[in-house]
Amino acid sequence: MSRYEPREIEQKWQAAWDQAGIFAATRDPAKPKYYVLEMFPYPSGRIHMGHVRNYTMGDVIARYKGSCGFSVLHPMGWDAFGMPAENAAMERGGHPATWTYDNIAVMRDQMKPLGLSIDWSREFATCDPEYYGQQQAMFIDFLDKGLVYRKNAVVNWDPVDMTVLANEQVEDGRGWRSGALVERRELTQWFFKISDFSEELLEALDGLDNWPEKVKLMQRNWIGKSRGLEFSFDRVGGGDPISVYTTRPDTLMGASFVGISPDHPIAKGLETDSDAVKAFLVEARKGGTTEEAIEKAEKLGYDTGIRVKHPLNPDWELPVWIANFILMDYGTGAIFGCPAHDQRDLDFCRKYDLPVVATFESLDDPQPVTDTAFVPPKTEKVRWINHFAGLDEATGEVAIDTTIDKAEAEGWGTGVTKFRLRDWGLSRQRYWGCPIPVVHCQTCGVVPEKKENLPVELPRDVSFDQPGNPLDRHPTWRNCACPVCGADALRETDTMDTFVDSSWYYARFTAPRAETPTNMDDAKYWMNVDQYIGGIEHAILHLLYSRFFARAMAICGHLPDSAKEPFDALFTQGMVTHEIYQTRDGNGRPVYHLPEDVTDGKLADGTAVEVIPSAKMSKSKKNVVDPLNIIENYGADTARWFMLSDSPPERDVEWTAAGADAAFKHLSRVWRMANEAAGADDAGEDTDLLRATHKAIHDVTMGIESFGFNTSVAKLYAFANAIQKSKAPAGAKRPALRVMAQLMAPMTPHLAEDIWAMLGGEGLVAQAPWPKADPALLVEDTVTMPIQINGKRKSEIAVAKDMPKEEIEKLALADHAVQKALQGGAPKKLIVVPGRIINVVI
RNA sequence: GCGGGCGUGAUGGAAUGGUAGACAUAUCGGACUUAAAAUCCGAAGGGCGUAUGCCCGUGUGGGUUCGAGUCCCACCGCCCGUACCA
Numbered sequence: 001m002s003r004y005e006p007r008e009i010e011q012k013w014q015a016a017w018d019q020a021g022i023f024a025a026t027r028d029p030a031k032p033k034y035y036v037l038e039m040f041p042y043p044s045g046r047i048h049m050g051h052v053r054n055y056t057m058g059d060v061i062a063r064y065k066g067s068c069g070f071s072v073l074h075p076m077g078w079d080a081f082g083m084p085a086e087n088a089a090m091e092r093g094g095h096p097a098t099w100t101y102d103n104i105a106v107m108r109d110q111m112k113p114l115g116l117s118i119d120w121s122r123e124f125a126t127c128d129p130e131y132y133g134q135q136q137a138m139f140i141d142f143l144d145k146g147l148v149y150r151k152n153a154v155v156n157w158d159p160v161d162m163t164v165l166a167n168e169q170v171e172d173g174r175g176w177r178s179g180a181l182v183e184r185r186e187l188t189q190w191f192f193k194i195s196d197f198s199e200e201l202l203e204a205l206d207g208l209d210n211w212p213e214k215v216k217l218m219q220r221n222w223i224g225k226s227r228g229l230e231f232s233f234d235r236v237g238g239g240d241p242i243s244v245y246t247t248r249p250d251t252l253m254g255a256s257f258v259g260i261s262p263d264h265p266i267a268k269g270l271e272t273d274s275d276a277v278k279a280f281l282v283e284a285r286k287g288g289t290t291e292e293a294i295e296k297a298e299k300l301g302y303d304t305g306i307r308v309k310h311p312l313n314p315d316w317e318l319p320v321w322i323a324n325f326i327l328m329d330y331g332t333g334a335i336f337g338c339p340a341h342d343q344r345d346l347d348f349c350r351k352y353d354l355p356v357v358a359t360f361e362s363l364d365d366p367q368p369v370t371d372t373a374f375v376p377p378k379t380e381k382v383r384w385i386n387h388f389a390g391l392d393e394a395t396g397e398v399a400i401d402t403t404i405d406k407a408e409a410e411g412w413g414t415g416v417t418k419f420r421l422r423d424w425g426l427s428r429q430r431y432w433g434c435p436i437p438v439v440h441c442q443t444c445g446v447v448p449e450k451k452e453n454l455p456v457e458l459p460r461d462v463s464f465d466q467p468g469n470p471l472d473r474h475p476t477w478r479n480c481a482c483p484v485c486g487a488d489a490l491r492e493t494d495t496m497d498t499f500v501d502s503s504w505y506y507a508r509f510t511a512p513r514a515e516t517p518t519n520m521d522d523a524k525y526w527m528n529v530d531q532y533i534g535g536i537e538h539a540i541l542h543l544l545y546s547r548f549f550a551r552a553m554a555i556c557g558h559l560p561d562s563a564k565e566p567f568d569a570l571f572t573q574g575m576v577t578h579e580i581y582q583t584r585d586g587n588g589r590p591v592y593h594l595p596e597d598v599t600d601g602k603l604a605d606g607t608a609v610e611v612i613p614s615a616k617m618s619k620s621k622k623n624v625v626d627p628l629n630i631i632e633n634y635g636a637d638t639a640r641w642f643m644l645s646d647s648p649p650e651r652d653v654e655w656t657a658a659g660a661d662a663a664f665k666h667l668s669r670v671w672r673m674a675n676e677a678a679g680a681d682d683a684g685e686d687t688d689l690l691r692a693t694h695k696a697i698h699d700v701t702m703g704i705e706s707f708g709f710n711t712s713v714a715k716l717y718a719f720a721n722a723i724q725k726s727k728a729p730a731g732a733k734r735p736a737l738r739v740m741a742q743l744m745a746p747m748t749p750h751l752a753e754d755i756w757a758m759l760g761g762e763g764l765v766a767q768a769p770w771p772k773a774d775p776a777l778l779v780e781d782t783v784t785m786p787i788q789i790n791g792k793r794k795s796e797i798a799v800a801k802d803m804p805k806e807e808i809e810k811l812a813l814a815d816h817a818v819q820k821a822l823q824g825g826a827p828k829k830l831i832v833v834p835g836r837i838i839n840v841v842i
Numbered sequence: 843g844c845g846g847g848c849g850u851g852a853u854g855g856a857a858u859g860g861u862a863g864a865c866a867u868a869u870c871g872g873a874c875u876u877a878a879a880a881u882c883c884g885a886a887g888g889g890c891g892u893a894u895g896c897c898c899g900u901g902u903g904g905g906u907u908c909g910a911g912u913c914c915c916a917c918c919g920c921c922c923g924u925a926c927c928a
Binding site: 039041042043063074079080083084155157164165167168169170191214215217218221222224228291292294295296297325329343344395413421422424425427428429442450472497498499502535536537538540541542544574575645646647648650651652656658659661662663665666670672710711713714717718724782784785786787788790791792793796809828829830831833836838839840841 | 865
């Protein structure tokens, strides 16, 4: 064989790794451990290039750490519950379980040829009863510790299909199947008390040194700690006072109305008495539940006729309005509106002709408020024209503190700290999820199932021919005995949010077959995850829920305290994108075409296609590249190499056929170079080659350590160029190429094994210790220093690496370009940064 | 709406506040070949110029600095999230 044949060598070396069993994770007390985890996939049907990129990155880390002497855990599993399986059952018939397990089989078969260093013996799917049974056991433990409770919460209600919709199933305020206008309706739901941990989840972010700042910032803002004032408005003519919470109590003198949520008890009270209120609330409850939909919806208000007294002036009466943009979940579900300093309130007041009174104005440019509210940063000093505490010039921050202090001293309000973070609603009115293991008994109430009766398994005999939850209409599954009194009782038919499944899978991987949720010895050895890799789209929910879950598990004795923050380091990788090819049908509607059907911008019949710039790969746009095709045409190493080259891992990467070609060509070239050197014996030493080798070791290692895989790849290109251009004999190139094999092994493991073997490497390169760079070979004797004149590069000089500053200065001033610019004069300033730059300021 | 991020040649991108464009793609020129493919060698940010060279240049506009792609402010565009997609 004298050509690079990926199909042959990839199978050969995968078999060799299997036989040596080198990827099985074992607790080895003699070694430090390293746990690499990529976010596990949803079994949608086929793997896509995004998966390839994600798992290749994890594999580089796993293989690299293995070479560095760590005992590595690199597992894989399936996030297998969720809506698409039910949708498939509705559309095509069949059972969600069949669909899911078939998909898993296909995707596993697609992943194996990638040659990932995964310990497949630990694989599980979250829909395995062995997994979700342990999840149910934990739910019961959480219930026991007061971490779970029930309360009412708002859901999307489809009034035609009579069913609850996911946010994703609401399009422009309408149900995706029925097309009916969606309403917000209350339902009793199960909740995790994540809000008990608000402060801790916020504070602990400071300790996550190896998390991206942007993720920590997003979580901080999401948790949303705020200090504000809680106080009550007394009602004119009696009745319960209305309690409000505000983060801007300093603007109280600019209040023009009190607003309450459509779900506020007062609004609900009025609803039963008044047809007008009822009609308004029907209107106000239209639309989906997302924050975005609520914020962007047209602001609607209804004057209840109720009047309240301003707390600082009993003669000042404010109207109480029901407003559709006020959330019952935040604060007290009631606010006071200050239109001058809040855009939303201003829009509302302009619409309903309510007064606008400014409480402060800009110091340098006072303007009356017209259509734009004056909302300077809280740190900016402003002039107070309307404040009861007699402020003159002060920042918002100071004014807020002053206001709270005065309210507390006068006894009409209390300074309180609140969080934006809401409790985690986990109830789903769907079949394909983990059943919530509780029983509703007429005498005992809502009680947990006995642990010995777990798992509460999903029934197989269900149908999806009508909307709604099949568990609700199952003839027998609901019937059970009360675990407390033994009387006839009914099972809970809600299942769990799939975020629950993914909130502890990382812990389960440490002991995937244990008879309890975890095994303490394994958890203590393997936890925490040393490097977690996944998409930025999970920056908030999945990661926050996992952080909560690890704490809850520690409280229940399922994880050591040291695992409360389960992910030591986090890396968020970008998407894989591709151009979209489209033509138009007779009605001008777009028709999409697969990349393999387009050559040079044309279809097979010669029709020119419109090329739309890169977008996330999606089936509907047909811009999906199937990894299996790439592996068949070029081999897994080419797919892996391409995924690592060019684009920085945290950024999106565009898949291009040209890029794949180039990757393949380079791998072929490396293989050829090795093949040419294979016949020789190690002989002779070449200083330049030796320097290039050690520079490559240093640079490639730095790249991997800092998640700069694209720069590692660039350095490997440069190293290959250096070897190719070197005039050294084949015998001197052999050791350099063996190092090349080692440095490439984490990225293109099959090719690396093959050339390692060719060049007389010992054993498997996957098990060879990572090479170390000799610092002595990394420093150059002379360095070229650029000379700038007034910050612009004009010349350069070569100096010895240890030349003292004074001598460099002399040389620089003697430089031709500098002499010319100075014209006999003296420079104003001379900056010399040794080894870096010289700047002559004239 | 709100929170977060990104923006550099024809293209993907590189660059601890210190020579902008490493490395690669496409392109062009050359070698090899009967020819092509493959492979190898070389050119190349834009403008002006025969050339030494000069000017411009990291989304737009300001600022800090001896020096800014990098730090600060404002704006534009795109992407992610927005609590029932996973």
